[in-house]
Amino acid sequence: MARYNFKETESKWQSYWDQNQTFKVTEDPDKEKYYVLEMFPYPSGRIHMGHVRNYTLGDVVARYKKAQGFNVLHPMGWDAFGLPAENAAMDAGVHPGQWTYRNIEDMRAQLKTMGLSYDWDREIATCDPQYYRHEQKMFLDFLENDLVYRKESWVNWDPVENTVLANEQVVDGCGWRSGAPVERRKLNQWFLKITDYAEDLRTALKDLDRWPEKVRIMQENWIGRSEGMRLKWQLVDRDDSLEVYTTRPDTLYGASFCAISANHPIAVELAETNPDLQAFIEECNKTGTSEEAIEKAEKKGFDTGLKVKHPLDESWELPVYVANFVLMEYGTGAIFGCPSGDQRDLDFARKYDLPVVPVVAPADLENPESFTIENDAFTDDGVMINSDFMTGMSVAEAKKAIFAKCAELNIGEKEVNYRLRDWGVSRQRYWGCPIPVIHCDSCGIVPVPADQLPVELPEDVDFDEPGNPLDRHPSWKHVDCPCCGKAARRETDTFDTFFESSWYFARYCSPKSENGIDKAAADYWMSVDQYIGGVEHAVLHLLYSRFFTRALKKCGYLSAEEPFTGLLTQGMICHETYKDADGNWMLPSDAVRNEDGQVIHKNDGRAVNVGPSIKMSKSKKNVVDPELIISSYGADTARLFMLSDSPPERDLEWTDSGVDGAWRYLNRLWRLITEPKAAYPAKDTAQPATLSDEAQKVRAQVHKTIAAVTDDLGKFHFNKAVARLRELTNTLGTLDGVEGDDAWVLREGYEYLVRLIAPMTPHIAAELWAELGHDSILCEVSWPVADDSLLKEDTIVMPIQVNGKRRDQLEVPVNMDIKEIEKLALASEKVQAILDGKPARKVIVVPKRIINVVA
């Protein structure tokens, strides 16, 4: 019995597809396009199982759509800028570029063994000047179109390394390398005006109906629209007033203080003459930017001594505090505190002994006026109390009333705020796209003229000392001002790497175009019909890309508004974890089972502690190397396993036995088709005039499977499609060895089976197609269509329930009259036995489904 030789077959078809450019595409106005894209990888050096799953899913979609006649764009490239390359430069002394391109070579070779249907001619690497020069041009266009501005902003500063840290480089408030406490520093940085599009990005979410609900909700929350009002509070003994933003103007009569941010202009002004306040502000600024630090920080305030007048009562004066929890970046940087209606304000009031006046009471209280607040603020809807003209109203009514009142008195107006901040794109890094501007002492900030692009990164840099190598490069940053010709300096910051990934999908449409994005090509291919990747990019990457697409449209690059009209977020790959006798994490490949079924270390035989299955990660060592799996089982087996058992959006449990199962199935398929117990008819044999009932039934199943798998693949229910195909294989297997006319059904069944499984396991399918005698190339063969006449049933089995419990079943013609079915059901012996002579109270017949007799 010959085993299926996957090595030979897989490399044969991979080189065939390669040499014949099977998956090369161009715009074709006569064909409907389909753009399928998987999130491009960071070239870390080796692919991991997450990649294998991601690209398998995309490849199934691409091959399936191609078979359905679509002109399929399916490209791949490299998200090649980023910190790891600089770390490698520091640790191993290799240039980031060299390191990156070597990794790309390695990973491309690995990907090619998976048999993915990419148009490799469209491959891009974002660190290539031929890529990022267009990005620099886009930035200049953004400048012209008022989508960019510069402002001072906080960064994480490592005082030992003298360098700026990315958020992920701050661990427990300290620099990851130096371990020194991180400080906040202000730097002038570039920002993209994503907030200009906040409302559009939010409302357009409802049209992304092929996105997971979960991702849309996450984006909606991230954008964080809030409707409130801006209120003026006159400062006592001063000419100016304090502007406060609130979403609860209805609680205005419960106010007991105002609080401003440590960076509020009034706070800064007062600090000039108040050293204690100065010290307090400094303390606030020292608090790290990490979430953890913010969470743990105690709510603290500093009484400025200033007073404000209540907007609705001249005689009511309230104190003004500087508080560490008020953010300058949100609203007006100032709030009013209503302790009875907000837990944080209540805590603050208790701490500084401020009044607590309840203004909303639970609606069901008999005597709401007597409602008091103890330790918990009341934040629900209810009835207004102690609130002058609003007393007795609901919260919603009170809001309306106060809006009207404030408008009338001209002390405040409605305002919509967003949690979303503008996108800071400056990074003090070497391995990124240089920001194409020049700083001139006379002319200020001057964009690099378009004909001088790209601004390329210098090659001769060293990473021996901390800080940005661009900044200390001896010559790179020194240029003449394009305006006045005097000596000037280049910007040494580079773009956030989310910049590159915000338009790469558009570049794939015309990867070699001199214009960056060829409008005609992009108009043909965009938007991406199906985007596939990890849910970890649900907010940032996907939101930035949505914004960028709008910005590019504004600048005339694109017609599309949304980059991705369909989105599939795949689950993680999980694996059991193992610890050796000394408590160290172990690779799964080092854990083996002995005769007694115990898990031991394969080297020293000592007992291994088996832990729960969690996301594969290098730190826990619970990883399986795809290269090893592909070299020992083949790409088809790996792909099939990825698609079996679990739906794509759910986590997938990696098990050796599961991989084994996939491998065994492919071998079985191979044997059934290439070594049948009795020969089935040759290709193109005419259908026999008659078939046995059994063969007819099998034929019906073949065509039902075509319909079901087509439907499943269309809905990304790959695990169900696999189950259907296995079911069909089992059925065809029972017919193996049959002779005479019925054997014709075997050939028909195998041919369809091979065509249906082709998107999932393309190599073995291509080979079996040839084995079945075909000269055509399976990738070029169109998707099968089921024979409708075989999908219809003449008779149907209907279960009979009595009081909702299944008691019997009935085989009836499909279109039998309901009355007739009812009669037959009541005639059933089992039903009669339960009715015990009494008449049925009611009989419910659901056509083609079920009969329920109510006793």
Added chain:
RNA sequence: GCGGGCGUGGUGAAAUCGGUAAACACAGCAGACUUAAAAUCUGCCGACCUUUUGGUCUUGGCGGUUCAAGUCCGCCCGCCCGCACCA
């Protein structure tokens, strides 16, 4: 704290619209083939009662709606994810 999701056999999972719960696998058990093993093939495989036939129970828990609930509603428990001083 806020928002979202999930909970089905020993395991991964199926179950269009509320209509036969557990398809398809993995693991396990038994048998065939084999000197033996592997591979392969066949059968069994939610729990309990029953010799079989069959019956009773079963989708995290409790209640509700319905002729009928894994599916809809309410409350509770557990797990996972996202956001989190956002005024």
